[in-house]
Amino acid sequence: MKCHLSLLVVFNLFVSQCHGGCAEVDSMTEAVAGEGFLLGCISCKKREEVSARATVDWHFKPLGVEDFKPIFHYEHPSANIMDEDFSNRLEWHGTKNSDIQIGAIYIHNVTFNETGTFRCTIHRTLFLRQYNENVTVEKEVELTVVAVANRELTSVIAEIMMYVLIVVLQLWLIGVLIYCYKKISEEYEARETHKALKAQAVLAKDNCDGVQLE
16 A cells, blocks of 8 residues: 555656646846847736636836836737837747736847846736626846856756756655565565465365375
């Protein structure tokens, strides 16, 4: 039973990875000039079973400027770039239907002029049984554009921990499989031994009956 429970735990771990729900993760904040960059914006619904419809607006405020300006609007399936400075450089990388939870956009060929604050605004309408509820979520990304990428210490530590966790899980899985194999082998040997003893007992009984008949 313990062996079966262990295998079930392993299976559930892999299933949970394949069928994970929405998770709100902060956007990266450092881009490299001349390369592409993904501006993350995730707003998860509190109740997945409730249907909804949402639109997304992105605004940008350059460093040293007080006011935001609109740069991008998405309402499935249409995407509109609203600022000529970003013309042909913004691409929708969010949810591919009207029930938007991921409002990410991708910037092609980042320039130093993109250093500043990006604001993502998700306007969501929840279709409840009794009424519709309107919710607005805002998220900001303080973007820094550099000439050469710098790996942050936290990202290095996170990557190391990820590989350590993978190795530990693999070793644990191997240990579980070895344990189960030994248990199955022991049970098989015990059954075979029991069968052999039973056969010997039957044979001995037959021999005793034959002696008595003689």
